[in-house]
Amino acid sequence: MRANDGTRTAAEVLIDQLVIHGVRHMFCVPGESYIAALDAFHDRDVTITVCRQESGAAIMAEAQGKATGRPGICFVTRGPGAANAAAGLHIARQDSTPLILFVGQISREMREREAFQELDYRAVFGTIAKWATEIDDPARIPELISRAFYTATSGRPGPVVIALPEDMLVERIAVPDAPAFEPVETWPGATDMSRLQKLIWAAERPVVLLGGSRWSEAACAAVARFAERFALPVATSFRRAHLFDPMHPCYAGDLGIGPNPRLLARVKGADVILLIGGRLGEMPSQSYTLLDIPGPRQTLVHVFPGVEELGRVYRAQLAINAAPTAFAAALEGLQPPNDLRWAGETPNAHADFLAWTDKPTALPGAVNLGEIVVGLREKLPADAVICNGAGNFSIWVHRYSRYRRYGTQLAPISGSMGYGVPAAIGMKRLAPERTVVAFAGDGDFLMTGQEFATAVQYDLPVIIVVADNGMYGTIRMHQERHYPGRVVATGLKNPDFAAYARAFGGYGATVEKTADFWGAFEAAQKSGKPAIIHLKIDPEALTPAMSLSAIREKAQAGDSLVSRAP
Ligand SMILES: Cc1ncc(C[n+]2csc(CCOP(=O)(O)OP(=O)(O)O)c2C)c(N)n1
Numbered sequence: 330m331r332a333n334d335g336t337r338t339a340a341e342v343l344i345d346q347l348v349i350h351g352v353r354h355m356f357c358v359p360g361e362s363y364i365a366a367l368d369a370f371h372d373r374d375v376t377i378t379v380c381r382q383e384s385g386a387a388i389m390a391e392a393q394g395k396a397t398g399r400p401g402i403c404f405v406t407r408g409p410g411a412a413n414a415a416a417g418l419h420i421a422r423q424d425s426t427p428l429i430l431f432v433g434q435i436s437r438e439m440r441e442r443e444a445f446q447e448l449d450y451r452a453v454f455g456t457i458a459k460w461a462t463e464i465d466d467p468a469r470i471p472e473l474i475s476r477a478f479y480t481a482t483s484g485r486p487g488p489v490v491i492a493l494p495e496d497m498l499v500e501r502i503a504v505p506d507a508p509a510f511e512p513v514e515t516w517p518g519a520t521d522m523s524r525l526q527k528l529i530w531a532a533e534r535p536v537v538l539l540g541g542s543r544w545s546e547a548a549c550a551a552v553a554r555f556a557e558r559f560a561l562p563v564a565t566s567f568r569r570a571h572l573f574d575p576m577h578p579c580y581a582g583d584l585g586i587g588p589n590p591r592l593l594a595r596v597k598g599a600d601v602i603l604l605i606g607g608r609l610g611e612m613p614s615q616s617y618t619l620l621d622i623p624g625p626r627q628t629l630v631h632v633f634p635g636v637e638e639l640g641r642v643y644r645a646q647l648a649i650n651a652a653p654t655a656f657a658a659a660l661e662g663l664q665p666p667n668d669l670r671w672a673g674e675t676p677n678a679h680a681d682f683l684a685w686t687d688k689p690t691a692l693p694g695a696v697n698l699g700e701i702v703v704g705l706r707e708k709l710p711a712d713a714v715i716c717n718g719a720g721n722f723s724i725w726v727h728r729y730s731r732y733r734r735y736g737t738q739l740a741p742i743s744g745s746m747g748y749g750v751p752a753a754i755g756m757k758r759l760a761p762e763r764t765v766v767a768f769a770g771d772g773d774f775l776m777t778g779q780e781f782a783t784a785v786q787y788d789l790p791v792i793i794v795v796a797d798n799g800m801y802g803t804i805r806m807h808q809e810r811h812y813p814g815r816v817v818a819t820g821l822k823n824p825d826f827a828a829y830a831r832a833f834g835g836y837g838a839t840v841e842k843t844a845d846f847w848g849a850f851e852a853a854q855k856s857g858k859p860a861i862i863h864l865k866i867d868p869e870a871l872t873p874a875m876s877l878s879a880i881r882e883k884a885q886a887g888d889s890l891v892s893r894a895p
């Protein structure tokens with residue numbers, strides 16, 4: 330640590346605070362507005378990853394926040410840098426991930442003139458971030474940085490934005506460091522737990538839904554023990570499948586986009602729903618059709634770390650303001666009833682899940698993404714991390730992957746395209762010993778595909794599987810449903826992604842038949858380089874259940890199931 334003798338610059342005080350609060354990584358794109366802060370990282374024990382675009386940097390930081398539960402750290406320059414980073418901020422907000430974005434700012438004396446790249450970050454990010462501020466007085470750096478760590482991690486976690494005026498960073502000050510922050514746990518009360526026990530004892534068909542953030546390996550294990558003792562069926566929310574071992578006999582499946590209809594029926598037919606950590610937002614609630622709003626017919630027990638979410642959409646019979654970590658620990662104290670009336674149904678829920686995910690559906694074309702995801706179950710170590718962005722390709726990834734352990738899934742709840750590649754890089758930087766695979770669509774990949782250069786720069790052998798169907802497939806699907814045969818702005822002419830990988834200094838392979846994938850995957854692993862495997866997907870293979878033409882024909886026939894309203 331540098332001496333606190335009045336010789337430190339504000340920038341040095343700032344970076345010292347980060348070190349005190351446990352920061353080990355930061356992601357950035359440099360800018361002249363904050364070179365004093367960059368300089369203060371010199372000789373500090375913080376691993377710096379310099380990125381090619383700020384959305385990549387912000388997503389890498391967000392992915393580390395998701396993986397560790399501690400704030401991911403990102404530094405960007407003013408105006409355009411901050412605007413580019415907004416994607417990562419939005420993800421952190423919707424995904425409830427702790428993230429601190431530092432933005433270089435113009436000098437204080439130029440403010441309000443619309444100086445070069447000037448933005449008012451409180452105004453611009455005020456509704457995305459949990460807190461957006463600017464530090465004018467260097468003496469308050471320890472206080473405000475400490476607050477940023479508490480704000481990003483407590484209650485419902487989220488992003489914090491801190492603007493740093495350029496001239497402020499170079500002032501010299503004598504100020505004491507803050508003590509290291511301690512994440513604040515939010516515990517359920519004894520009354521909450523005894524009311525919960527009574528509700529479960531009176532239940533006939535209870536289900537448990539897991540979602541949100543503020544989980545841990547220990548919390549997932551505690552929930553698994555609770556599920557076993559009570560023989561409860563457990564489902565996971567959209568892109569939170571890693572919260573429960575899919576091969577556990579209590580696992581009932583994943584409530585995402587296009588979920589198992591049997592799981593939906595099971596949740597609708599439940600009499601008690603124990604929702605732990607999730608918000609049951611638009612995606613898992615199937616556009617808010619799963620439960621009645623505001624008063625569900627089922628007895629809802631909603632456990633959530635941020636009090637503002639309780640009663641916001643759903644009026645719960647029992648609302649418990651607690652973090653999943655603390656609540657899961659408290660579950661150990663509950664006693665199951667003697668008569669587990671629902672126990673006979675739980676194996677059926679698991680059997681429904683297995684039947685839905687065991688074998689991939691047949692698809693048009695020579696490359697079946699479902700077969701590839703199923704085959705990878707055997708090839709990947711149990712702690713391999715599977716990342717993805719947004720697009721129809723992710724339906725196969727979510728349906729057929731087996732996320733066997735907590736922390737093996739990194740995917741955007743916010744539905745942000747371009748997430749998978751930087752998330753994989755952020756994760757591999759954090760845990761170089763783990764296998765990290767990212768699935769991307771052709772559209773999805775090129776939103777942040779420039780970060781492949783970052784993977785090469787830091788020797789991060791992530792494996793990126795690009796499912797290339799020559800279009801923004803999800804949007805084409807909606808187009809065919811609502812405006813059949815009228816294709817506008819959804820076709821893509823793509824590069825040779827394998828050649829792209831090689832041009833960057835990575836490993837590249839093209840796969841035109843499913844059977845060729847395995848050799849390419851092995852060669853990618855053996856190469857020890859960041860790799861791209863380019864899958865040539867038939868555009869007809871638009872969903873696991875229906876081809877592009879079938880979707881169009883159904884809409885043209887005016888099938889009542891297909892709404893014409895946009
Ligand atoms: C940043 C961002 N921009 C736009 C969208 C809207 N969107 C959702 S899916 C999608 C198409 C995805 O295309 P691709 O990655 O090729 O996957 P595919 O659906 O073809 O499998 C688009 C444009 C989005 N979710 N995120």
Ligand SMILES: [Mg+2]
Nearest residue numbers: 770771800802
């Ligand atoms: Mg596509």
